[in-house]
Amino acid sequence: MTTAPHSTRTVNLEGAARAAIAGGVPLALLIGLGMPQYAAFAMFAGFTAIFGATEPYRQRAVTTGVAGALQVACMAAGIAVSLLGAPLWLQGTGLVVVLVVAVATLSALRTIPAQPIFPVFAFVVSALVPLRTGDLPLVATIILGSVAWAWLVAMSGAAFRRVLHPxxxxxxxxxxxxxxxxxxxxxxxxxxxxxxxxxxxxxxxGTVAEVLPGLGHPYWAVIAVVSTLPALRQRHTVSRAVQRVVGTVGGTVVAVGILLLEPSAWWIVVIAVVGQFAAEIFVARNYAVCLLFLTPLALAVSWLSLPEAPGLLALDRIGQTLLGAVVSVVLLAVGRAVERRRGRALGATSSIRTV
Incomplete structure (x- = not known):
């Protein structure tokens, strides 16, 4: 009996559906309970399900569990910085610690995605969400519950495969x-x-963004850099920075158009679910197209926790992304010069091309 060939049309649908469900359900629950100000925490927890998406389930259980713990730790660190008044020196110190721990952890796990964008994103935004000490029990419940849900969703395919795969x-x-x-x-x-x-x-x-007049949200420049720079053994390319800028600008235009319509919180849930699903479909094919969906998701959900004027939001997002891309390209040039001088590749810019 001939085995039916694998359908390429379903290659990304399984992982995309898990990612959308992992983030969408906790977000919808918060909206239903009238707590949209905590939406960002549910979103960052939901990113847990993205890690280890193609791994065998025994290994995925470890990958997703460690990634979830990393997201929790980064949000906890950000919340601690927020409760201490978020002084700039403490944000910078925390960012360095998060980068060291995240890069080391994700490199040891050999995860996909390998860049520390999600742990860094979780830290820098959590450090800016205004919270009081009395909010901690509720926020901890939201974060831990959302991460546990994301882990279960990530592992749910094992049961479906056991029943339906034969x-x-x-x-x-x-x-x-x-x-x-x-x-x-x-x-x-x-x-x-x-x-x-x-x-x-x-x-x-982050330093340049902080002192640059006329722009806010300096953390977006940081996120642009860490999402563009290569992971261990990946090659740093200019095309990655260009795709980051093009996708972010396009996605920001879409997001601003949506936010100017003053959508209800339930529409934000729909945007988040559709955006996460589509981003996972396109991330391995074209990074710019992925960002067309991921940027509206990030801006819309962040807007629930930190409401701002859409026009100013767009200006900051595009400006800081351009800044981050420039810094990334400059580091590329410096890295190439170091490689030529010492006669061998940097660990971060060896033989594998960044997708």
Missing amino acids: HAPHRFRPLADTKHRSLAVLGTSALWETIALNVVGALVA
């Missing part, structure tokens, strides 16, 4: 081989070069 194997994308992991990577110069590249880029972008 009857329609071509409807399920094949899982990747088990990854070999070793903590030995933590002692390599390549890892610490990758960490140094991210720390320098983030601090330079």
